Amino acid sequence: MASVSVSWSEETRSVAGVDLHFRKGGSGDPLLILNDELGHMGTLRYQEELAQDYTVYIPSHPGFGPTPRLDWIMNVRDLAGWYLMALEEMGIKPVNTIGFSMGGWLAAEMATMDPKQFSKLVLVGAMGVLPPEGFIFDMFLSVPSICITACFHDPEGTAEFRELCPELVAPEQAQAWEIAREEACRLGWRPYMYYPGLPNLLARLKDLPTMIVWGGEDEYVPLSAGQVYHNSIPGSRLEVLDNCGHMPQVEKTEEFLGLVRDFFA
Helix, strand or coil: CCCCCCCEEEEEEEECCEEEEEEEEECCEEEEEECCCCCCCCCCHHHHHHCCCEEEEEECCCCCCCCCCCCCCCCHHHHHHHHHHHHHHHCCCCEEEEEECHHHHHHHHHHHHCHHHEEEEEEECCCECCCCCCCCCCHHHCCHHHHHHHCCCCHHHCCCHHHHCCCCCCHHHHHHHHHHHHHHHHHHCCCCCECCCHHHHHHHHCCCCEEEEEECCCCCCCHHHHHHHHHHCCCCEEEEECCCCCCHHHHCHHHHHHHHHHHHC
């Protein structure tokens, strides 16, 4: 059965001291998607599919694009505290949430502060903890196209890869990537893309249903980081997708959607 086309809107609301820009589409219970360190990269199939069952909110993090930077936000924990204020003002609570990469780190930090903000939580290739084996890919040593390619186990075999990483990049997209990378650097540079105390705080999620999704061949954030999350969150579920890199939502869309739908059901 073919999916019904989803109408997406671009909205801005003044919340928690800033004009928050977000995309909204679909119908049903709210679903919050927290983007990765490169910000919003277009409407992908997994988003269209989830919007068949949920009202999907995809905010632009402050400083990562249309939403202005807040200078007092100096790290991801600050950003997490701001998001909790913003969601409270918007009346979105509790909410199913999916966080990708740096957005997964952000979601985990939010959950340690206020687990009751969430109904269920999905962390996908989340940064935020120091991998005991391997290293988090240094996105600042490479141009964005190389960073994106490194997120895939089989980039050319992935249908939406060229939507994320076109051979000819429009100037507007190149500028958006650089703005996002600058803010990611400001928030996560030292130590690089993790918070040392986070594993010790994750036990606060003991009553929050949490699923951790990882690509078995993730060379951007090693699977060992996912195992830290799993070991640190009592009762969590770890799902590893074979022959998959850092973006299972794109590289293994059907498998990813199956896991998420089953978990949120």
